[in-house]
Amino acid sequence: MSLRVEQSLSQLLHEAFVSLRTLGKRSILALLGIVIGSSSVVALINIGHNAAVDAAMIFKDMGTDTLVVQFPAKGSNNVPMRTRLDLDAVRQAVPGIAHIGALTLFSGPIVFHGRTVNANFVGSTANIQHAMRLPLREGRFLSPFDANETYGVIGDQLAEALSAPGDPLQLGDRVRINDYLFLVVGILRDQPRAMLMPVQANESLFVPADGMRRIYATPQISNVIIRAAPDQDMERIAREAAIALSSQLTEHTVEIQVPQQMIDGMTRQSRTFAYLLLALGAISLVGGGVGVMNVMLMNVSERRREIGIRMALGARQRDIRNLFLLEAVTLTAVGALCGAVLGMTAAWLYAWLSGWQFSLAVAALPLGVGSTLLVGLFFGIYPAVSASRLQPVEALRDE
Incomplete structure (x- = not known):
């Protein structure tokens, strides 16, 4: 019984390929429509997935265990922010804080051997190195014993900008800011841009x-950076840190950015974007399905006499229906496979041109190939049923 079924299926497949080959250019045009639709679904799902991954990585670069605190003024008052905060009290009040540091920001010209560059000046506490994950290329970072010293730690890009051929900026050199010379005790290693950090370390001088x-005559704390210990509840730490800092401030509110919340928001936004791209691909795929139905209807119209002969020789309605349905699915399957290859290639090329790291979306191939086969099956049902309902006598009258 199984051998008879296998022989019958192989015979049907052979007849389907022969029939599609005889359609010539019409079959190729329908196949092209399916390939475009299938490749659109696969490519757009992968592009949406890679866009979401790239957006999330931008925020993950700064670490999901890091909190950035801001201090906007309450209401419309213009009271300046404090110049000092008791960060040790905050650490003791909030379990789970590994490192906490404060930043005071200003910008202006910095001079080295007659070369002037605009830079960010960052007044920082000693613990800011670990809070911001600042790797050193040379030298050391600022310590609590450097509070009254004119020492500085310079970012890699700023050091390169102040250097010249044969005269690079090195450890032990002095740079001038206003009327003061600051001794360079450390040079930071080049690092990726951290989108959520209030300052880019590569372009800054830490003092x-x-x-x-x-x-700057009236420096003010602009931000506090908090880095949590491993496996901590970041939302809890954010709430408790806000309470601890608010107790020291009366004219300013405390706003804390939680990276994981932003990552989740970006993921939801990117998922919506991916759904939109998937809908556009589905529209293209439906257009390819309409082309398959058109070709199959023409195929049925041209083979009415063949259908009549088959029925006269004993073929049942379901045999005729299955024959034409298999032809539609076969045409669609070939288009789905070609479209999957083309779609993956297009997605990889788009990621490469965009500077993204390509990663395959798990749902891309199953959705792309599966939806294409379902579209071919759906649009092939009507021509197949129409062929099976032909009356043998009427079909045999056709020339």
């Missing part, structure tokens, strides 16, 4: 927070 008065 002791107390020494910012030499650069």
